[in-house]
Amino acid sequence: MSRERTIRIARICVPVATVALGIGGSPSDAAGQFSHPCGLECAVVLGAVSVTFATGATAAIGRLEGGYHTAPQAATVWIIGFTAAGVGGTALSVRGVRQRDGIYGAAIGAIGGAVVGLAAEAFIGHGTSSTRWAASLIGAAAGVLVGGAVGALSADPTAEPHATPAFSTPVLSIPIGR
Amino acid sequence: MIRSIALISASALLGACASNTSYESTSAPPLPLPTVVASVYLVGDAGDDSPGRDRVLAAVRSDLEDHRGRHPGTPALVAFLGDNIYDVGARPEFRGVDRELLAAQVDVVPDAPGIQGIFLPGNHDWGKGAGDPDGQSAIEVQRRWIDEIAAGRQLRLLPTDSCAAPAVVDVARDVHLVFIDTEWLLRRPNDPCGGVDRFYERLEEALASRRGGRLILAAHHPMTTGGPHGGNVSLFENVPILYYLAVKSGMSVQDLGSGRYSDMIQRLRRVIRESGAVPIAIASGHDHSLQVIRMSDGDGPYFQLVSGSASKSSAAKRIEGTRYATSAHGYMRLDFTGDDVRVVTYALADDDAVRPVFACSLAVEAGRSCPEARLRGRSP
Numbered sequence: 256m257s258r259e260r261t262i263r264i265a266r267i268c269v270p271v272a273t274v275a276l277g278i279g280g281s282p283s284d285a286a287g288q289f290s291h292p293c294g295l296e297c298a299v300v301l302g303a304v305s306v307t308f309a310t311g312a313t314a315a316i317g318r319l320e321g322g323y324h325t326a327p328q329a330a331t332v333w334i335i336g337f338t339a340a341g342v343g344g345t346a347l348s349v350r351g352v353r354q355r356d357g358i359y360g361a362a363i364g365a366i367g368g369a370v371v372g373l374a375a376e377a378f379i380g381h382g383t384s385s386t387r388w389a390a391s392l393i394g395a396a397a398g399v400l401v402g403g404a405v406g407a408l409s410a411d412p413t414a415e416p417h418a419t420p421a422f423s424t425p426v427l428s429i430p431i432g433r
Numbered sequence: 434m435i436r437s438i439a440l441i442s443a444s445a446l447l448g449a450c451a452s453n454t455s456y457e458s459t460s461a462p463p464l465p466l467p468t469v470v471a472s473v474y475l476v477g478d479a480g481d482d483s484p485g486r487d488r489v490l491a492a493v494r495s496d497l498e499d500h501r502g503r504h505p506g507t508p509a510l511v512a513f514l515g516d517n518i519y520d521v522g523a524r525p526e527f528r529g530v531d532r533e534l535l536a537a538q539v540d541v542v543p544d545a546p547g548i549q550g551i552f553l554p555g556n557h558d559w560g561k562g563a564g565d566p567d568g569q570s571a572i573e574v575q576r577r578w579i580d581e582i583a584a585g586r587q588l589r590l591l592p593t594d595s596c597a598a599p600a601v602v603d604v605a606r607d608v609h610l611v612f613i614d615t616e617w618l619l620r621r622p623n624d625p626c627g628g629v630d631r632f633y634e635r636l637e638e639a640l641a642s643r644r645g646g647r648l649i650l651a652a653h654h655p656m657t658t659g660g661p662h663g664g665n666v667s668l669f670e671n672v673p674i675l676y677y678l679a680v681k682s683g684m685s686v687q688d689l690g691s692g693r694y695s696d697m698i699q700r701l702r703r704v705i706r707e708s709g710a711v712p713i714a715i716a717s718g719h720d721h722s723l724q725v726i727r728m729s730d731g732d733g734p735y736f737q738l739v740s741g742s743a744s745k746s747s748a749a750k751r752i753e754g755t756r757y758a759t760s761a762h763g764y765m766r767l768d769f770t771g772d773d774v775r776v777v778t779y780a781l782a783d784d785d786a787v788r789p790v791f792a793c794s795l796a797v798e799a800g801r802s803c804p805e806a807r808l809r810g811r812s813p
Contacts (some may be wrong), residue, residue, distance in 0.1 A: 310675065314682045321693030322686030324562035324620070329684055333675070384664060385683035387689025392682055 259430040278308030293355035311396020357407030364402015368394040456806040458790035471605035475765040477514035477718025479743035485762035486744035492787035508547040514718035515555025515653030522571035523560040549587035555653040596626030599639040609643040615654040640708035648712040659752040660720025722749035725756040755789040
């Protein structure tokens, strides 16, 4: 096996293994960051959803402006988007079911939004590779918002098994509400 | 719609799995042309202090000396195609370092009659970004330094004013170069020059004024490229994934896929078409590779020459129309004869020698041809 091929496989395997470990080997302390019934799986999905939202938002503003002139301009927008999505998803932890449904709703929304974005681009876009990529990213970000809102608002909070903390690490515990 | 999804999925998969195409270099140096009327050297993105740059600039200098010996009295022009000072252009507070980067390039051009050097600004010469108030002043500082270092030699930065009016240089009786500052177009500064519409009017006038001659349009930004700025990145060769997505979706104004860049390409195509002049090629840098690409657009320029690897190097993939591409450091030379124009691509080899690796005729209208070089590992 050539060195190049080994490196390429490693580049695929390492992220996949990391995600798999995150889901399968969830340490209980880390799981405590997310309220029951939204465990570490939720954290992983929220991370992916936040990245998707931040990237889509960065693409949207970049396209509106004709393109970013410097990397810090794009990085600033991306970090704000990522933080907003992450904080939004975490804040839902006052209601575990709502958090779970909101986060998974956002994930489903991202997939649906990407498809809708592509469809919209096919009808009204320029039909270039770049506009297709941008449309799918922007659609995914919009889907995160819509899917997250629908998921969170349609959740049945009465199904809540018990009060949940926003954060519950061994060193930090902030109980919020019931 | 399904086709769009399939296309984007396929491009992602292909991008992930594709490896860089590599061409076989020519085995023999191109035969000398007996009747050269002018030569134009294309040296792009030479503003980084790298060992590769030193070897490339030394090779250009040596080539120019040979040119004077082979074709005495024949004019030659060295076009420095932008990004002359990395990373943020000329900074008076770092005069020692930045001026030295420029001096290494200026010194390539000898003090000899008929030999001149033209510097064109690139995006890195324009300071830190669109909001950088020092962008224009960085250009002016670079212009002043070039004049100082040149000390009487025929070297200058074009365009000559802050309005970025296209500049025409007549190299020989029927050989003309039109220099345009495409970074100015991408930034669209609010100035009293009439804005971008006036710029395109001036460009059309400049091209039309040399209709019938042999034209080369020199611009830092290419109209097509197989390099990263053209969105040609592979997922597993260009991690992180966010960079991949940013390039693919045209987030940076420096990438061909961005709204402003693609708009610039469309307008340049239209202006060229409406001017009635057909450039033989657009000579550019920006991507750090050497590429000879036959444009597919019938009414645009026939060839895109990317010569942007004088000091930096990045991958170049085979795209539609590619005749030759390499990520190696190097430069290009255009030799104009009575009825032909030949491009010779010089690249830095593993043994640190700069050698010709590809040559072909760009005068396809005159019945010449520029066949694609043989791909490495493919049977003839």
